[in-house]
Amino acid sequence: MRLLSWFPALLLVLLVGACAPTLPPPPTPAPPKAPRLELIPASFAQLPGWESERFQGVFQALQRSCAKLSSKPEWAAPCRAAQGAERDPKAYFESWFKPWLVQDNGVTEGLFTGYYEAELKASRVQKHADQVPLLGLPADLISADLSLFDSSLKGKRIEGRLEKNRLVPYYSRAEIEGGRNTAAPILAWADAVDAHILSIQGSGRLMFEDGLVHRLGFAASNGQSFKGIGKILKEKGKIPEGGDASMPGIERWLRANPQEGRRLMAENPRYIFFRKIEGEGPVGSLGVALTPERSLAVDPAFITLGTPVFLSTRLAGGQNFQRLMMAQDTGSAIKGVIRGDIFFGTGAQAYEKAGRQKESGRYWLLLPRDVVPENALRQ
Numbered sequence: 001m002r003l004l005s006w007f008p009a010l011l012l013v014l015l016v017g018a019c020a021p022t023l024p025p026p027p028t029p030a031p032p033k034a035p036r037l038e039l040i041p042a043s044f045a046q047l048p049g050w051e052s053e054r055f056q057g058v059f060q061a062l063q064r065s066c067a068k069l070s071s072k073p074e075w076a077a078p079c080r081a082a083q084g085a086e087r088d089p090k091a092y093f094e095s096w097f098k099p100w101l102v103q104d105n106g107v108t109e110g111l112f113t114g115y116y117e118a119e120l121k122a123s124r125v126q127k128h129a130d131q132v133p134l135l136g137l138p139a140d141l142i143s144a145d146l147s148l149f150d151s152s153l154k155g156k157r158i159e160g161r162l163e164k165n166r167l168v169p170y171y172s173r174a175e176i177e178g179g180r181n182t183a184a185p186i187l188a189w190a191d192a193v194d195a196h197i198l199s200i201q202g203s204g205r206l207m208f209e210d211g212l213v214h215r216l217g218f219a220a221s222n223g224q225s226f227k228g229i230g231k232i233l234k235e236k237g238k239i240p241e242g243g244d245a246s247m248p249g250i251e252r253w254l255r256a257n258p259q260e261g262r263r264l265m266a267e268n269p270r271y272i273f274f275r276k277i278e279g280e281g282p283v284g285s286l287g288v289a290l291t292p293e294r295s296l297a298v299d300p301a302f303i304t305l306g307t308p309v310f311l312s313t314r315l316a317g318g319q320n321f322q323r324l325m326m327a328q329d330t331g332s333a334i335k336g337v338i339r340g341d342i343f344f345g346t347g348a349q350a351y352e353k354a355g356r357q358k359e360s361g362r363y364w365l366l367l368p369r370d371v372v373p374e375n376a377l378r379q
Helices: 007-019 058-069 073-081 089-096 173-177 192-201 229-235 247-256 258-265 348-356
Strands: 037-041 097-104 110-123 131-135 142-145 157-163 166-169 186-191 203-208 213-221 272-277 295-297 308-314 320-329 339-346 358-368
Touching: 058 073, 058 320, 073 089, 073 358, 089 097, 110 192, 110 348, 131 192, 131 272, 186 192, 186 203, 186 213, 192 203, 192 247, 192 258, 192 272, 229 247, 229 258, 247 258, 247 348, 308 339, 320 339, 320 358, 339 348
Parallel strands: 110 203, 110 339, 295 320
Antiparallel strands: 037 097, 097 358, 110 186, 110 358, 131 186, 142 157, 157 166, 203 213, 213 272, 295 339, 308 320, 308 358
């Protein structure tokens, strides 16, 4: 009988379990909404900081945009009127444009970071093991505009190479830096950390030992996904919670840990190829020279390059940054309806500003007054 002494207890457990209510499964989380550009009509009086805007340098940036936009009928008259409008810039914009608040599925706030034109020491031949090559456009790189095949894929491209008459992904950063023959010319040699920062910024000035200065600009990418070195360092526990994740802080860590830094930088699959820039620069994706603190990188899938954009955000130190910008550039990490990258200029001061910029904000498109965009929402 002792062998069966556990049976009443077991029977009780089974009976209680059978009487317990069955809990419904947890609700399936709703899938994230696809990004959607929505434009709300606004007035200039609703633009924070519009009355205090001084417009320094904005007409230079506007005229550069007009060089690319004036062939469009809706832009012809505003671009002609911009000649000589510097005398009363506020009246010019209020006469020729209408502001539209940008939102994404009802959300009007987004992220605004910064970038700059790097300056770095370079040599024409490799001088030491810490240097890596800065590569020009490879002869075997194929870039395809997918909108030519499907109009719904506007702004989408792929890069690859041919392998036995098949288009396959191009080599990753690790493969390229590991010595894979990419059929790309070597433009110069630079310190590995400097070269990585240059690839993130997309343009830079090379300072050679003989005093010559050459400017490089973005030519193409290998089409691989982008993974920021800051994110990689956080995932590996190299930057503690609350640590300095700004670009200056990341650079200090990379220089203090050169071997491990090289290995972790290679975990970003994306690689940038460069071209030599003659004349003014740096040159953005619109094909015009950028203007410090007036040029903005945006996602061209949602914002047409060349468009005036009134931005309201803050600088890293908390100061308001409310000014008219021109959408003149793009970036591999600049994705989304409300997402921008402020061009701060060239050199150390611009680097400090850009490297710490990471603030929320919102913006308004300034479209020619007679344009009613297809994404407009009624009020």
